[in-house]
Amino acid sequence: MNGDKNPLRELTPSRSASDSATLVIFGATGDLTARKLMPALYSLFCQDLLPGDFKIVGFARRPKTSEIFRNEIASYLQNLNKGSRLDSFLSAVHYHRGDYTLAESHVGLKKKLEKFGHNRLFYLATPPSQYESIITNLGTAQLAATAGGWIRVIIEKPFGHDVKRSGELNRFIARVFNENQIYRIDHYLGKETVQNILVFRLANGIFEPIWNRRYVDHVQITVAEKVGVEGRGRFFEETGILRDIVQNHMLQLLCLTAMEPPSTFDANAVRDEKVKVLQSIRAIEIDQVENTTVRAQYAAGSMDGIMKKGYLQEEGVDPLSSTETFTALQLYPDNWRWAGVPFYLRTGKRLPKRVTEISIYFKDAPLKIFGKRADDVKPNVLTLNIQPDEGISLRFDSKVPGQGGKIRPVTMDFRYGTSFGVDPPDAYERLLLDALLGDSTLFTRADESENAWRIIQPILDYWQNYKKKPLPQYNIGTWGPAEAAKLLKRSGRRWRRL
Amino acid sequence: MEKIVTKINTTYADGIPVELPDIENRLRSFWLNIARDSGKTVMRASTMNLIVIHSEREKYDNYQKILIDLSGHHPGRIVHVFIDYGSQSDKVFAAVSALCKMPGSDDRQICCEQVVIKTGSSGEKHISGAVIPLMLPALPVYVVLTDPRFMRSKALNSLYEITDKVIFDFFFKNNLQSAFKNMVKLSHGTAVGDIVWSYLSAWRDAIVPLFDGAAGKKYRDGIRKLKISCTDPNECYWVYLMAGWIISRFGWRFNADQNNFTLKREKNSSIELSVAREKPAAIKFETYENISLSSVLEDDRFISLIRQGNSILFEQPKSIHRPDVSLLLCDELDDTSTLPVYRESLIAASKIYEVIGEIY
Numbered sequence: 127m128n129g130d131k132n133p134l135r136e137l138t139p140s141r142s143a144s145d146s147a148t149l150v151i152f153g154a155t156g157d158l159t160a161r162k163l164m165p166a167l168y169s170l171f172c173q174d175l176l177p178g179d180f181k182i183v184g185f186a187r188r189p190k191t192s193e194i195f196r197n198e199i200a201s202y203l204q205n206l207n208k209g210s211r212l213d214s215f216l217s218a219v220h221y222h223r224g225d226y227t228l229a230e231s232h233v234g235l236k237k238k239l240e241k242f243g244h245n246r247l248f249y250l251a252t253p254p255s256q257y258e259s260i261i262t263n264l265g266t267a268q269l270a271a272t273a274g275g276w277i278r279v280i281i282e283k284p285f286g287h288d289v290k291r292s293g294e295l296n297r298f299i300a301r302v303f304n305e306n307q308i309y310r311i312d313h314y315l316g317k318e319t320v321q322n323i324l325v326f327r328l329a330n331g332i333f334e335p336i337w338n339r340r341y342v343d344h345v346q347i348t349v350a351e352k353v354g355v356e357g358r359g360r361f362f363e364e365t366g367i368l369r370d371i372v373q374n375h376m377l378q379l380l381c382l383t384a385m386e387p388p389s390t391f392d393a394n395a396v397r398d399e400k401v402k403v404l405q406s407i408r409a410i411e412i413d414q415v416e417n418t419t420v421r422a423q424y425a426a427g428s429m430d431g432i433m434k435k436g437y438l439q440e441e442g443v444d445p446l447s448s449t450e451t452f453t454a455l456q457l458y459p460d461n462w463r464w465a466g467v468p469f470y471l472r473t474g475k476r477l478p479k480r481v482t483e484i485s486i487y488f489k490d491a492p493l494k495i496f497g498k499r500a501d502d503v504k505p506n507v508l509t510l511n512i513q514p515d516e517g518i519s520l521r522f523d524s525k526v527p528g529q530g531g532k533i534r535p536v537t538m539d540f541r542y543g544t545s546f547g548v549d550p551p552d553a554y555e556r557l558l559l560d561a562l563l564g565d566s567t568l569f570t571r572a573d574e575s576e577n578a579w580r581i582i583q584p585i586l587d588y589w590q591n592y593k594k595k596p597l598p599q600y601n602i603g604t605w606g607p608a609e610a611a612k613l614l615k616r617s618g619r620r621w622r623r624l
Numbered sequence: 625m626e627k628i629v630t631k632i633n634t635t636y637a638d639g640i641p642v643e644l645p646d647i648e649n650r651l652r653s654f655w656l657n658i659a660r661d662s663g664k665t666v667m668r669a670s671t672m673n674l675i676v677i678h679s680e681r682e683k684y685d686n687y688q689k690i691l692i693d694l695s696g697h698h699p700g701r702i703v704h705v706f707i708d709y710g711s712q713s714d715k716v717f718a719a720v721s722a723l724c725k726m727p728g729s730d731d732r733q734i735c736c737e738q739v740v741i742k743t744g745s746s747g748e749k750h751i752s753g754a755v756i757p758l759m760l761p762a763l764p765v766y767v768v769l770t771d772p773r774f775m776r777s778k779a780l781n782s783l784y785e786i787t788d789k790v791i792f793d794f795f796f797k798n799n800l801q802s803a804f805k806n807m808v809k810l811s812h813g814t815a816v817g818d819i820v821w822s823y824l825s826a827w828r829d830a831i832v833p834l835f836d837g838a839a840g841k842k843y844r845d846g847i848r849k850l851k852i853s854c855t856d857p858n859e860c861y862w863v864y865l866m867a868g869w870i871i872s873r874f875g876w877r878f879n880a881d882q883n884n885f886t887l888k889r890e891k892n893s894s895i896e897l898s899v900a901r902e903k904p905a906a907i908k909f910e911t912y913e914n915i916s917l918s919s920v921l922e923d924d925r926f927i928s929l930i931r932q933g934n935s936i937l938f939e940q941p942k943s944i945h946r947p948d949v950s951l952l953l954c955d956e957l958d959d960t961s962t963l964p965v966y967r968e969s970l971i972a973a974s975k976i977y978e979v980i981g982e983i984y
């Protein structure tokens with residue numbers, strides 16, 4: 127038995143982190159901290175899942191005292207209705223004013239941290255442009271070194287801007303931190319249904335035998351957002367939805383759907399299999415980009431009874447911009463399991479509803495024996511709903527009761543909320559706790575990120591070199607441009623209506 | 625189809641007003657409330673999305689009853705839209721409600737969700753954006769149009785793009801040319817159905833036997849004149865539809881000489897076609913042998929088959945059952961395809977109108 131491990135902890139039902147720990151949040155006054163990190167931490171605190179000796183240090187440029195910072199956090203959290211433990215939670219919160227680019231700010235941080243325990247988790251909730259300064263200064267201030275405890279760093283996406291810069295960023299971080307200290311966070315992986323993909327596939331004997339090219343016709347992955355760029359026009363101009371959503375969230379979903387069962391459920395075994403999927407995806411040649419991808423921008427239109435601006439009219443957006451707010455792709459994992467099975471990905475802003483799901487379309491029954499009603503027979507579809515209603519549904523055909531022979535598709539639904547009587551935890555809760563526990567299974571490894579960039583790089587290059595102006599437009603509140611429908615129609619398929 | 629059970633409980637029939645972005649959340653909590661308030665098991669059933677769009681208040685009110693009838697057989701999410709062209713408003717009002725039925729002796733209710741959306745003429749542009757997000761995933765989407773003008777509304781195009789079947793439920797006397805064109809155009813992009821077509825099934829059933837057997841074939845080959853008349857100007861559409869049906873089924877071709885409209889058959893003999901508004905409503909075939917075959921509607925309740933000529937035969941008037949719109953609609957909702965015979969009839973009817981023009 128490993129002498130470092132606490133034998134009493136093993137096989138205990140709770141996953142609470144028992145060691146003392148300090149979480150340092152860079153970008154503590156930002157939106158992510160207010161909307162996601164603090165509510166998640168408070169929820170973990172209320173469930174007694176945080177260490178008894180847990181401290182939070184907010185690091186940001188704005189001058190303020192710890193007391194003011196606590197008051198601000200209190201204002202975010204007081205509506206969460208988590209009972210009366212807010213004061214106790216806030217007593218663990220501190221503020222450190224500093225400049226990310228100045229070494230002395232980090233030296234000051236080090237002094238402050240010396241009062242607390244040795245285990246430290248740094249969370250970079252800043253714009254990516256600040257990563258290099260912060261990491262350099264953490265190294266200079268010797269905050270990345272282990273001194274009788276553990277040191278980990280969480281980095282928010284995007285992990286780079288393209289394949290070249292992604293590699294550069296990884297190599298840069300590796301100068302200061304070891305790969306096993308780095309937790310690249312993609313909050314999608316913290317969602318309960320995303321984690322359930324593997325459980326569903328591998329814990330249920332009936333699905334895995336049909337999870338392959340012999341039975342699956344194609345797979346559709348959709349990440350639809352109802353919001354537009356929401357005042358982030360300038361940021362989005364530099365990014366586009368291919369980088370913002372496909373490179374990370376969607377390719378992660380694809381990996382979990384397509385990967386081989388890992389030999390064990392530990393972090394590296396799972397991530398090794400995901401990397402193999404990414405490596406197997408057929409490279410899109412430059413001359414194939416037009417046929418296998420679609421890009422478009424939303425045009426002005428009505429949503430929720432209000433006329434909304436088109437992308438080109440948004441603040442911070444170049445009126446001649448060719449940045450895409452919608453994309454659809456056709457990818458082929460060229461491996462033994464999936465040879466010839468297309469994976470269709472689509473994502474966009476200002477679509478009719480916020481929804482993320484994976485749909486596995488199975489092949490038709492081998493023989494149409496129902497005569498005139500044969501056309502009513504639809505393929506079976508297994509849908510994994512990631513958000514907003516986490517669950518799983520299966521569509522199959524059934525005879526309509528009565529004398530006739532009518533056939534109609536029906537669905538069998540499983541919903542997390544109704545089946546277990548509790549809502550699944552927020553993704554950030556899960557991921558923060560995993561990081562505190564040292565479980566990196568749900569975080570992205572450097573080679574995963576770089577392989578994901580490799581897949582989309584030819585598309586980025588092509589789009590950069592052939593800037594269509596104007597891009598195809600789609601009306602706000604619709605499921606994208608006509609070109610997206612054509613992408614599937616060429617092979618006699620259609621997008622699932624959501 | 626059997627009559628739908630009529631034990632109805634319309635919970636919150638007037639609807640609870642709600643802001644558009646909150647509809648889904650409201651519907652979610654709504655189900656909990658229905659079960660709690662009624663103290664009975666509630667089965668939320670969904671087999672389809674049904675959108676019904678109106679421009680007339682009276683039709684809207686009538687449909688409220690139709691939809692309640694429908695909910696037991698075709699439960700699903702119903703979006704009931706009323707565009708009041710008499711108002712300039714662009715404000716969109718929404719309300720949620722449930723239509724519940726108790727089909728059995730147990731205390732089980734089957735409930736449909738209903739979302740009511742109302743706006744004025746300037747709010748038409750908001751309808752697609754309000755309705756599309758409400759569609760339940762993967763279930764068929766049916767749109768019932770009760771006014772032909774909706775077909776030419778660009779604001780509704782996005783809605784038609786996600787629709788599995790558009791069902792027409794209108795009589796029209798104006799802008800027939802545009803209406804026919806739009807119906808045919810829509811039928812290229814999506815499946816279409818027609819309540820009037822279903823409604824005319826009694827007529828079709830009356831006509832078919834006239835041409836059965838050897839005698840029927842003889843009559844058919846001998847037809848030289850086809851005359852169709854209707855009594856109500858609102859029903860002129862059905863005249864064209866019936867003419868379209870007969871012409872397309874018999875394979876008659878339109879004569880290129882449009883100044884003198886005739887139809888050609890295989891052996892190139894011509895058939896004279898006329899449509900008219902007169903009483904009684906009738907479909908009349910005259911043959912070369914001076915035989916007249918007619919299907920005549922009397923009192924809006926009976927169809928008589930009459931054969932006149934060298935073999936004179938009167939048939940007793942046949943009582944016709946004109947089913948409720950809810951039953952006709954049920955038939956349309958059982959199928960997401962276009963009946964080929966309807967589509968052919970519609971295309972032929974459109975062509976006839978193009979050549980003949982209005983019925984005076």
